Amino acid sequence: MWRALSVFWLVSLSACTALADRHLAEEVASSSVGERVFGPNLSEALQQALVEAALEQGADSLSASLYLSELCYWEGATGVTEQDPKVRVEPDMLYGFGSVTKTFVAAIVLQLVEENRLGLEDRLDRWLETYPNIEPSVTVHQLLNHSSGLGDTVKSDRFWSDVLANPDRVWSPEEVLRFVGQPSAAPGDGRHYSNTNYLLLGLIMEAVTGNPVEQELEDRITGPLGLTQTSLPKSDFDPQRWANSSFPSRSLYSAIWTAGALASTPRDVAKWGHRLFSGNVLQAASLERMLVFSDKRIGPVTVPMGLGVWDLSVGDVVAWGHGGRLDPFLARMVYLPDLRLSIAYASSGGRDHESPGVHLGRAYRAHQPEDISVCFDAPN
Numbered sequence: 001m002w003r004a005l006s007v008f009w010l011v012s013l014s015a016c017t018a019l020a021d022r023h024l025a026e027e028v029a030s031s032s033v034g035e036r037v038f039g040p041n042l043s044e045a046l047q048q049a050l051v052e053a054a055l056e057q058g059a060d061s062l063s064a065s066l067y068l069s070e071l072c073y074w075e076g077a078t079g080v081t082e083q084d085p086k087v088r089v090e091p092d093m094l095y096g097f098g099s100v101t102k103t104f105v106a107a108i109v110l111q112l113v114e115e116n117r118l119g120l121e122d123r124l125d126r127w128l129e130t131y132p133n134i135e136p137s138v139t140v141h142q143l144l145n146h147s148s149g150l151g152d153t154v155k156s157d158r159f160w161s162d163v164l165a166n167p168d169r170v171w172s173p174e175e176v177l178r179f180v181g182q183p184s185a186a187p188g189d190g191r192h193y194s195n196t197n198y199l200l201l202g203l204i205m206e207a208v209t210g211n212p213v214e215q216e217l218e219d220r221i222t223g224p225l226g227l228t229q230t231s232l233p234k235s236d237f238d239p240q241r242w243a244n245s246s247f248p249s250r251s252l253y254s255a256i257w258t259a260g261a262l263a264s265t266p267r268d269v270a271k272w273g274h275r276l277f278s279g280n281v282l283q284a285a286s287l288e289r290m291l292v293f294s295d296k297r298i299g300p301v302t303v304p305m306g307l308g309v310w311d312l313s314v315g316d317v318v319a320w321g322h323g324g325r326l327d328p329f330l331a332r333m334v335y336l337p338d339l340r341l342s343i344a345y346a347s348s349g350g351r352d353h354e355s356p357g358v359h360l361g362r363a364y365r366a367h368q369p370e371d372i373s374v375c376f377d378a379p380n
Contacts (some may be wrong), residue, residue, distance in 0.1 A: 003266055005077075019254070033374050038066070042367040047076045049363035050356070051368060054078050057350035061089040061243050064345035064360060069167065072375035082328075082348060092229065093243040095346035096253075096262045097331040098324025101262035102198050105213075106144055106308020108220055109201055110286045113140075117303070118208050120144075125202065127207040133180045138187045140204065143197040144307040146296045149190030150197060151181035151212035159255070167249035170234055176255050192214040193298040193305070194257035202258030225275055230264040232257065244348035247328050260326050266344040271334050274342035277320055277335040287380035291320065293296045332357060339364075350367050 038046075046066065054062040061079025075091040097288040112118040118140065125136035132368060152158055159179040163171070176199060184192050202213050208218055214232050222230045234254045239245035242263075253261040275281055282290065293304035293311040304311035312319040312334055321334040324346075331346035334357055343363070345356040 033071045034073065035374055037068065037072045037369045037372055039369075042364070042369065043076075045367045046074055046360060047362040049359035050076050050079045053359040054347065054350075055347075056355045056359075057347055057352060059330075059347035059350035062326075062345065062347040062350070062356060062357060063089060063091055063093065063243065063266050064343070065097060065266035065270040066360065066364060067093070067267065067274050067342040067344075068340060068372055069158070069274075069375040070271075071266060072372065073270070077243075079243075079348070081242075082246050083239045083242075089243045089348075091267065092265055094229065094241050094265060095243055095331060095348065096248060096260075096324075096326045096329035097262040097264050097269060097333075097346060098260040098326040099195075100322045100324040100331055100333050100344075101258060101260045102308045103273070103276065103322050103333065104207070104217060104262065105198055105201050105258050106222060106290065108216055109140065109144065109203060110282055110307065111220060112205070112208055114283055114286055124204075127204045128200065131174075131177045131180065132259070133182055133185060134177065134200070135187050138275040140201070141307075142187055142190070143201050143204075145206070145294065146193045146195065146197055146305055147188055147190045147294075148197055149183045149185030149187055149192075150194050150200075151183055152192070152194040153179045153196050153199065153259075154256075156181060163251050163255045165251075167231060167251050169251045171251065171255040171257075173203050173257055176257070191295070191297055193296050193303075195256070197235075198259040199257060201339075204356055208350075219311065221272070221281070225272065227264070227268040227272060230262065230268045230272070232261050233263050235375060236263070243346075244328055252326070256326060260324060262324075266346055269331075269344035270342045271348075273321060273333045273335045273344060274340075277337065277342070278340070281304050329330075340376075 020255055050062055050064055052356045060082055063076040063077040067073040076088045077091045079089050081087045081089055113120055120141040122140050124138045130136050138148045157181040180196050205213055205216060231272055237248045279287060290307040290309055293306045295302045309320050310322050312321050318338055319334050319336050324331040328348050329346055330350050333344045335342045343360055
């Protein structure tokens with residue numbers, strides 16, 4: 001009996017040791033591959049670019065990640081936390097990613113379409129009750145590509161005064177939709193970006209699945225992809241986790257919800273962009289549909305918009321992604337298909353979205369690795 005138990009423990013110990021050795025070997029291999037691609041010269045250039053971009057932006061802090069695969073990525077940060085200027089920001093600190101949230105929402109909606117649980121031409125009144133100033137004939141497709149013509153909740157002065165008046169209040173989407181003003185155009189003719197569209201998509205998602213959006217996000221995206229720092233928070237505002245904890249509140253983040261309340265890190269968001277646009281989240285036909293762009297107005301500028309994504313191409317450089325702003329945070333996620341590279345960054349404070357991407361892209365191209373094929377020897 002004792003001999004049998006001894007043999008059992010010996011075999012178990014050997015198996016555990018072998019497993020540990022294998023994991024250690026995988027970590028070493030992953031590290032060496034990553035260091036080969038994002039070597040000292042490139043890493044130092046990217047960090048310097050980050051510092052320069054933060055100064056140009058006038059940001060209190062800036063965090064960024066470049067992602068090729070789980071074997072090859074870079075992340076960096078510069079600046080200090082708002083809550084304690086003696087504490088430097090770290091790459092794993094949380095930022096608000098604003099409307100980058102819409103890329104996640106659109107992907108889940110398209111997954112439901114793939115599952116034949118939802119139709120792109122389904123009208124609002126098939127799934128939701130009627131709300132003032134919201135035309136019930138608006139379709140899911142029109143919500144996704146901002147052609148609904150619906151007014152924008154955040155354009156209401158009363159929205160901001162009421163939301164900011166009580167930081168601890170948790171808003172329901174139905175309460176927030178009361179702030180929607182008159183439509184700007186008839187359904188299908190709209191040319192203006194509206195956050196209302198994505199609040200309604202969140203409600204439709206819950207009506208179709210019977211689950212909270214937060215659960216669908218975890219079950220479909222953050223869990224399977226290992227995005228452990230990504231969530232739609234309503235109460236998780238631990239100052240130690242955020243680069244700036246002065247403004248995130250239950251009231252603001254519950255009111256913005258599926259239109260822009262994503263909390264995450266650049267590495268998680270860069271990984272998300274890579275997985276989404278490289279075809280690991282949606283079927284090919286759905287991704288192709290997502291990338292059909294038409295011009296929409298957002299503030300004073302015109303941006304080509306698809307289904308939850310923007311065309312951010314410049315000249316011959318093809319780029320897809322989305323920008324985000326939820327004060328005091330500015331953020332952007334960009335995927336460059338020709339380079340198989342995803343970039344995500346977020347700042348606390350700052351004046352524009354463009355500067356970090358320009359600086360980081362220039363640094364990467366100046367020190368671009370000769371061979372990135374080593375990054376894709378394992379699933380990415």
